[in-house]
Amino acid sequence: MRKEIGCIAGLIAALLAAAGCSVAPVQLPLKPAQHNEERRIVEFVPDRPMIVLSFSGGGSRAAALAAAVSARLDRITYQPAGGPRRLSQDVAVISSVSGGSVFAAWVGLNGFDYDRVKAFEQKIGTFDGIGYLEGRAFNPFTWADLALTGRTRIDVLQDMLSEFLETKATLAAINQKGKPLVVLNASDMTSGEVFSFTPGVLDDMCMSFDDMPVTVAVSASAAVPVAFSPVLLKNTSWFDCVGARRPFGDGRTMLVTDGGAYTNIEAFRRARYRASLRADKLAYREARYVRLLDGGLADNLGLTAARRALIDPESPSYALPALGDGRLRRLVVISVNARSDVRNDLDASDERTSVLDMLDAVTSVPIDATTANVASAFRGFINSLVNDRNTLRSLGVPADFTIYPVEIDFDELPTDTPQEIADRDDVKSIATSWTISSNDVNLIDAVAGKLLWRHPCFRALMDDLRAAGTPESEAPPGITCPQQ
Amino acid sequence: MGVANIAFSDDCAVVIGEQPAEPDQPILDPRPVGRTNIPFIIADGLHCFSLLTAQPFTPLWQTGQVSPARVLRIEFK
Numbered sequence: 001m002r003k004e005i006g007c008i009a010g011l012i013a014a015l016l017a018a019a020g021c022s023v024a025p026v027q028l029p030l031k032p033a034q035h036n037e038e039r040r041i042v043e044f045v046p047d048r049p050m051i052v053l054s055f056s057g058g059g060s061r062a063a064a065l066a067a068a069v070s071a072r073l074d075r076i077t078y079q080p081a082g083g084p085r086r087l088s089q090d091v092a093v094i095s096s097v098s099g100g101s102v103f104a105a106w107v108g109l110n111g112f113d114y115d116r117v118k119a120f121e122q123k124i125g126t127f128d129g130i131g132y133l134e135g136r137a138f139n140p141f142t143w144a145d146l147a148l149t150g151r152t153r154i155d156v157l158q159d160m161l162s163e164f165l166e167t168k169a170t171l172a173a174i175n176q177k178g179k180p181l182v183v184l185n186a187s188d189m190t191s192g193e194v195f196s197f198t199p200g201v202l203d204d205m206c207m208s209f210d211d212m213p214v215t216v217a218v219s220a221s222a223a224v225p226v227a228f229s230p231v232l233l234k235n236t237s238w239f240d241c242v243g244a245r246r247p248f249g250d251g252r253t254m255l256v257t258d259g260g261a262y263t264n265i266e267a268f269r270r271a272r273y274r275a276s277l278r279a280d281k282l283a284y285r286e287a288r289y290v291r292l293l294d295g296g297l298a299d300n301l302g303l304t305a306a307r308r309a310l311i312d313p314e315s316p317s318y319a320l321p322a323l324g325d326g327r328l329r330r331l332v333v334i335s336v337n338a339r340s341d342v343r344n345d346l347d348a349s350d351e352r353t354s355v356l357d358m359l360d361a362v363t364s365v366p367i368d369a370t371t372a373n374v375a376s377a378f379r380g381f382i383n384s385l386v387n388d389r390n391t392l393r394s395l396g397v398p399a400d401f402t403i404y405p406v407e408i409d410f411d412e413l414p415t416d417t418p419q420e421i422a423d424r425d426d427v428k429s430i431a432t433s434w435t436i437s438s439n440d441v442n443l444i445d446a447v448a449g450k451l452l453w454r455h456p457c458f459r460a461l462m463d464d465l466r467a468a469g470t471p472e473s474e475a476p477p478g479i480t481c482p483q484q
Numbered sequence: 485m486g487v488a489n490i491a492f493s494d495d496c497a498v499v500i501g502e503q504p505a506e507p508d509q510p511i512l513d514p515r516p517v518g519r520t521n522i523p524f525i526i527a528d529g530l531h532c533f534s535l536l537t538a539q540p541f542t543p544l545w546q547t548g549q550v551s552p553a554r555v556l557r558i559e560f561k
Contacts, residue, residue: 246513247501247502247512247513248502248512248513249501249502249512249513249515250500250501250502250503250513250515250531250532252502252503253502253503253530253531253532253547254529254530256503257530257547260529260530263528263529263530263549263550263551264527264528264529264530267527267528267529268529311485311527312527313500313515313516313517314515318515320485320517320524320525320526320527321516321517321518321524321525323525324518324522324523324524324525325519325522325524381485384485384552385485385525387485387552388485388486388487388525389525391487391523391555392487392523392524392525395487395489395523395555397522397523397524
């Protein structure tokens with residue numbers, strides 16, 4: 001992925017290569033007559049915004065940026081009917097990838113409370129994740145453990161995450177009424193599809209969502225290829241499912257209709273993928289074992305799952321009807337992208353390109369390219385919603401909603417002074433790693449406040465809500481939110 | 485994304501769900517997506533539409549293609 005993780009990839013892979021000839025998959029079959037229950041509920045109230053957060057990958061840098069942005073949301077208040085409210089209370093969906101999933105899981109377990117989020121920032125600035133992983137890699141007991149128990153390198157990452165998050169909880173802990181819909185995303189190594197840890201997807205696999213350890217989902221989301229082995233799930237649907245899975249639903253229509261693929265190729269592929277997870281007679285492959293790698297391989301922004309959460313009638317955050325009938329008037333999507341530009345020595349070298357350099361490239365270049373495509377697709381989705389709103393109005397439906405797309409990206413930082421240029425370059429040079437200094441966390445925290453308050457769509461939201469908060473930056477003059 | 489308008493003599497919920505094998509079977513796993521006679525936004529693609537109402541209606545379900553460029557119109561009797 002990035003240089004430092006690329007380095008430990010070789011280290012850990014070499015030291016632990018002998019381990020794991022036989023791998024123990026995660027097996028959590030549904031019990032007889034059981035299906036996965038979605039307990040989270042999203043309320044649509046006209047004078048409250050619905051906030052969707054997406055947290056990108058990028059190791060501890062991404063986790064720190066996600067936390068820094070979230071901390072701000074807990075300090076901004078506005079006055080809807082019924083009394084003052086913090087913006088963090090309106091976060092309905094959090095979709096995350098890799099490093100962003102570490103903070104998303106933290107929020108799912110601990111909530112948005114400002115002090116707790118600040119404690120997360122402090123902790124990530126002192127936690128030496130790389131040291132933990134290297135210590136385990138060099139420990140002969142680890143080799144013996146992996147060789148004898150069927151555990152693999154990903155279990156070491158799970159152990160690290162368990163220690164960092166201080167939890168052995170299962171996803172039942174985040175699947176509770178009153179909590180936001182946290183969607184941790186990985187990539188299906190065989191199909192390349194975004195794999196979202198949701199009750200519905202695990203239902204397709206006849207696996208229990210509530211029994212899945214949080215650290216398994218987070219480690220799948222953060223399983224950097226080569227450095228870590230994939231998370232292996234045994235898909236009970238292909239074996240002896242005794243659970244009462246819900247029906248396939250509307251997606252099957254596209255598969256059974258000649259020409260269905262022409263109507264929406266992405267939805268068709270998604271339905272086809274679901275058929276393979278469900279061991280449906282329409283399955284194009286026998287997905288008996290599903291291998292999950294870093295979510296960034298399929299979508300490093302988490303926006304694909306965020307979009308699905310809004311448009312899928314099976315999701316508790318299905319927002320389309322509420323947008324059309326006036327229950328939802330403000331949809332806010334904050335995409336936190338911790339993309340960096342770490343200096344690459346290859347730029348100044350004509351030496352022979354090493355295998356490790358190429359390995360680094362094949363695990364990072366596709367992620368960057370996919371990220372650009374996903375961001376573009378999401379902008380298309382927003383534009384489509386705006387067009388549909390205008391269509392409804394032309395048909396006499398008083399659709400009255402505004403969309404606030406807030407893309408947080410280090411490239412949006414001001415560069416008017418030498419200090420601002422230095423800050424931008426410094427924050428963009430923070431390596432992707434599980435170890436980050438407290439100084440870097442402080443820098444990320446400072447720029448997060450600037451990035452949020454500078455964004456024209458966030459400013460528009462603050463104005464429209466008449467929200468109270470402490471601006472940390474001036475808005476760029478003459479720039480307006482494109483959707484206003 | 486696109487817009488659909490499902491016409492029916494009564495006001496009730498429009499649902500989408502799993503298309504049955506036979507026309508005289510109801511859809512499985514119905515999920516509300518809008519109201520009859522009021523245009524609504526829905527994901528583009530092919531859907532299996534039906535109604536949630538105590539009133540009899542025919543057919544029991546219909547498939548329809550939602551496209552970004554036009555409004556899908558379906559009628560239940």
